[in-house]
Amino acid sequence: MRALGTQVAIVGAGPSGLLLAHLLALQGIESIVLERQSREHVEQRVRAGLLEQGTVDLLRAAGVAGRLDREGLVHEGFALRFDGAEHRVDFTELTGWTTTMYGQQEVVKDLIRAREAAGGHVHFGVDDAVPGSVDTDAPRVRCTLGGERVEIACDFVAGCDGFHGVCRQVVPAGALTTYEHTYPFAWLGILTSLPPASEELIYAVHERGFALHSMRTPAISRLYLQVGPDEPLARWPDERIWTELRTRFALDGGAALKDGPILSRGVTAMRSFVVEPMQYGRLFLAGDAAHIVPPSAAKGLNLAVADIRVLAAALSAWYADGTRELLDGYSRACLASVWQGQEFSAWMTSLLHPFPGEDRYAANLRRARLRDLVTSRAAATAFAESYVGLARPRLG
Numbered sequence: 001m002r003a004l005g006t007q008v009a010i011v012g013a014g015p016s017g018l019l020l021a022h023l024l025a026l027q028g029i030e031s032i033v034l035e036r037q038s039r040e041h042v043e044q045r046v047r048a049g050l051l052e053q054g055t056v057d058l059l060r061a062a063g064v065a066g067r068l069d070r071e072g073l074v075h076e077g078f079a080l081r082f083d084g085a086e087h088r089v090d091f092t093e094l095t096g097w098t099t100t101m102y103g104q105q106e107v108v109k110d111l112i113r114a115r116e117a118a119g120g121h122v123h124f125g126v127d128d129a130v131p132g133s134v135d136t137d138a139p140r141v142r143c144t145l146g147g148e149r150v151e152i153a154c155d156f157v158a159g160c161d162g163f164h165g166v167c168r169q170v171v172p173a174g175a176l177t178t179y180e181h182t183y184p185f186a187w188l189g190i191l192t193s194l195p196p197a198s199e200e201l202i203y204a205v206h207e208r209g210f211a212l213h214s215m216r217t218p219a220i221s222r223l224y225l226q227v228g229p230d231e232p233l234a235r236w237p238d239e240r241i242w243t244e245l246r247t248r249f250a251l252d253g254g255a256a257l258k259d260g261p262i263l264s265r266g267v268t269a270m271r272s273f274v275v276e277p278m279q280y281g282r283l284f285l286a287g288d289a290a291h292i293v294p295p296s297a298a299k300g301l302n303l304a305v306a307d308i309r310v311l312a313a314a315l316s317a318w319y320a321d322g323t324r325e326l327l328d329g330y331s332r333a334c335l336a337s338v339w340q341g342q343e344f345s346a347w348m349t350s351l352l353h354p355f356p357g358e359d360r361y362a363a364n365l366r367r368a369r370l371r372d373l374v375t376s377r378a379a380a381t382a383f384a385e386s387y388v389g390l391a392r393p394r395l396g
């Protein structure tokens, strides 16, 4: 077995792992990133698309927002449709903050290019990485690189390997507490080569289920439909998808949604999950490896970036002057934001989705909450602060 060494071994080249490698490199800290999938796979994987202003500011300060600044679509509000009428929520007027639409896979491409340009080590197609000795001062990761077995000695392991990753699994049972909730529905998401029907996002609550009209570029729209859990895609031919979208977005007297070619489609489960603490010895979990939210409030990617901001600062302090305080406080510092994101995601999920089998009483409570949001400035402001991510920095 060949011996390799680095300062931080990072498992996973999603947004968390790549951003951590980049921020560490800016501080002169070396890392090796190990990714199970191919580069093509991670660059094409369609996922999140809404970046909070804090996320954009961090990417800009890290020097990886050139294309994001040119191509990202800056938003100041969204439309909320229910009971056949449309209402606008002007979150920028309420908070001073904007959001930016820019596909997660574009962030990933930009970060991979930045690592390449800096001569960083990102290895794709590594499907057997296993961290070990993370409860000692000499952790290591074993894997196969280019057909050869290697052992990477390191100071720290960053578990940035998503919900289904290996890092959380190496922590002994009993050392972590998990909190979990599964929703009785899923989202069917499509990407279509059709210019967005509106410049802003449209959230539609209909008795047949929720629908969202989002976008990635001025020529590509992203639409979602609430469907049953474990819904087979085969039950959703194009015609059924467009008919259902038209029904849920219908406005009294409004134009019907146009349909277009579907470029990709997928079903996303609606699940909430948190592990505490987010650290075990010298293993630090970040992003989806430690917590996931249902996609309703678009918080998953933004929470992952928030973890990495804290972890990169903590590791930088340790390498700069040997201080452990920030590393020891990593989990506590992240979890306040994580639970705030959980709460808002759960709240927005219950606001937007008819639950299967719910009674008319529950449906009317939701309608009252929706009306409150579009008639009370106080309610809209509280909502907008969480939506744009302004509530998070207040948590310290």
Ligand code: FAD
Residues within 6 Å of the ligand: 011, 012, 013, 014, 015, 016, 017, 034, 035, 036, 037, 042, 046, 047, 048, 049, 050, 104, 126, 127, 128, 129, 160, 161, 162, 163, 164, 165, 166, 167, 266, 267, 268, 286, 287, 288, 289, 295, 297, 298, 299, 300, 301, 302, 304
């Ligand atoms: P990931 O992006 O999951 O990255 C983890 C990486 O680790 C992956 O590249 C994976 O291949 C790799 N990996 C896994 N196991 C191993 C292993 N054993 N060894 C090496 N590498 C490994 N959020 C939103 O805000 N809005 C959305 O619309 C939205 N849609 C989503 C749709 C889907 C289908 C999914 C799964 C998530 C969605 N999310 C959405 C959530 C958001 O995409 C995630 O929060 C975000 O990707 C988290 O980034 P991450 O880097 O922590 O994890």
Ligand code: DHB
Residues within 6 Å of the ligand: 047, 048, 049, 050, 201, 212, 214, 215, 222, 295, 296, 297, 298
């Ligand atoms: C997107 C997803 C969301 O959950 C959301 O609230 C806004 C936008 C998106 O993928 O574009």
